[in-house]
Amino acid sequence: xxxxxxxxxxxxxxxRDRAMAPKQGEEGSPPAxxxxxxxxxxxxxxxxxxxxxxxxxxxxxxxRDVLRVHPRDxxxxxxxxxxxxxxxxxxxPIGLHRVTVVSIPDALRLQVRDLEAxxxxxxxxxxxxxxxxSE
Amino acid sequence: xxxxxxxxxxxxxxxRDRAMAPKQGEEGSPPAxxxxxxxxxxxxxxxxxxxxxxxxxxxxxxxRDVLRVHPRDxxxxxxxxxxxxxxxxxxxPIGLHRVTVVSIPDALRLQVRDLEAxxxxxxxxxxxxxxxxSE
Numbered sequence: 447x448x449x450x451x452x453x454x455x456x457x458x459x460x461x462r463d464r465a466m467a468p469k470q471g472e473e474g475s476p477p478a479x480x481x482x483x484x485x486x487x488x489x490x491x492x493x494x495x496x497x498x499x500x501x502x503x504x505x506x507x508x509x510r511d512v513l514r515v516h517p518r519d520x521x522x523x524x525x526x527x528x529x530x531x532x533x534x535x536x537x538x539p540i541g542l543h544r545v546t547v548v549s550i551p552d553a554l555r556l557q558v559r560d561l562e563a564x565x566x567x568x569x570x571x572x573x574x575x576x577x578x579x580s581e
Numbered sequence: 582x583x584x585x586x587x588x589x590x591x592x593x594x595x596x597r598d599r600a601m602a603p604k605q606g607e608e609g610s611p612p613a614x615x616x617x618x619x620x621x622x623x624x625x626x627x628x629x630x631x632x633x634x635x636x637x638x639x640x641x642x643x644x645r646d647v648l649r650v651h652p653r654d655x656x657x658x659x660x661x662x663x664x665x666x667x668x669x670x671x672x673x674p675i676g677l678h679r680v681t682v683v684s685i686p687d688a689l690r691l692q693v694r695d696l697e698a699x700x701x702x703x704x705x706x707x708x709x710x711x712x713x714x715s716e
Contacts, residue, residue, distance in 0.1 A: 447587075447588040447703070448585045448586060448587050448588065449585075449588070449639050449641070449703070450583045450584075450585060450586075451584050451585075451586045451673050451675075452582075452673055453582040453583065453584070485672075486648065486672060488649050488662055489649070489662045489671065489672070491649070491661075491662040492661040492662040492664075492665035492666075493662065497665070500677070502673075502675055504584050506584070513623035514624070526626075526627040527623055527624045527626040527627040527628065528624045529621075529624045529625050529634070529706075529707035529708065529709075530627035530628055530632070530634075530709050531708070531709055532708055532709055532711065536624065537587055537621060537624070537706070538586050538587055538637075538705045538706045540586075542635070542708065570584075570673045570675070571664075571671060571672070571673045573664065573666070573667055574664075574667055576667065
């Protein structure tokens, strides 16, 4: 059984390929711009500068038939089931990123920091973080 | 543009409808069983009892055309854009749940606690939590 996930925006970032990208957002990510489709304008309306958000992306350059990986691409480590890792390669390549809003150039664009996603990565959801919870 | 998200398992829970469900997993959720499809067996192979995992679901009883909500269904609060909330109603109704593995009855089943998802909710991904990061 399958569901259809809609692309609601795109990441604009200087990161062009996986070799350039840090493994996690806080490991040296450059600033990025999130550009949303006009259809989701109202869903963005309460976001403020300084907000910490969860950004969900669709990692369209990942491999969907990989079930086991070497964690962090370190071949000295044994193979792990992907569900015990943060590997982008997995059956549904959903990316989860914690970002902070740096500026809001207009109603459809958010500048954020700490985002390791590649340029043109599709955005599929945004959620509030839950205070005090480590997700 | 759209992508196809595959259902990789189902939640089994005594929670049958949204009126019964707590707003967040730690607000009184009953134990739940995650039942996975045989095709993802290898992806589950490194999960151990006690692991804290991020569970991604597809909230198939949510409304996808809702862009603004009263937070926590409290009508005394002003309408918020859904991307500043954890409402299940949103363009792509992805659920994010932090769960702890209580037991592993067999290679395709995990018993977990702190899950507020409804019975039969489709599972779409599982990830490791990142130590020390509040997502």
